[in-house]
Amino acid sequence: MSYEIVPITDEHIEGFCKAVSAVAQERLYLLSLEGFTLESSRLFVHGNREKGMPHFVAIDNGNVVGWCDIRSQNFPILEHSGELGIGVIKSHRGKGIGEKLILTTLTAAKEKGLTRVELTVRETNTNAIALYKKVGFEIEGILRNAICIDGVYTNHIAMAILFE
């Protein structure tokens, strides 16, 4: 499979929106279980870009098949840090795309001068936890029963990576 990892541009926003919705609707991984509207996706992409925050997409045959972004946290005392989000559509997992996306995004975060990248991940999402550990994230804590879907609770794992 030949794919490329590129910074997101306006031409990718619709594909990004569709990829996020597809992964959200699996209900197993993201905070949203539905995805977001095209307009809110546009606002998110433009807002991140205005702040110079990293946001990359994986493109296969012209289609967005994955994304990785780091969003800023909007308080001056948190400006050194950002929150990472990532996803690869189901058909394209297990082919190295997620690892390439996250490494590209973390490199851009370092170049921007961020010194901390954090995230939360469902305790059941062992594939993502393995990826995060592989690229250097460490577990910082457990947010007990942080998720509740149809009455079933799941813990959230807080992870972060620090740069010098």
Ligand SMILES: CC(C)(COP(=O)(O)OP(=O)(O)OC[C@H]1O[C@@H](n2cnc3c(N)ncnc32)[C@H](O)[C@@H]1OP(=O)(O)O)[C@@H](O)C(=O)NCCC(=O)NCCS
């Ligand atoms: C997590 C995710 C982004 C990984 O992307 P991917 O392209 O499938 O992963 P890669 O093929 O690049 O694999 C990189 C590493 O991830 C981990 N990993 C990925 N798939 C795995 C699997 N099925 N079992 C165990 N580890 C796995 C491994 O550490 C792997 O390294 P290895 O091949 O040396 O073992 C992808 O599974 C995904 O999009 N999941 C749904 C959305 C999601 O969970 N987002 C994060 C929410 S916090």
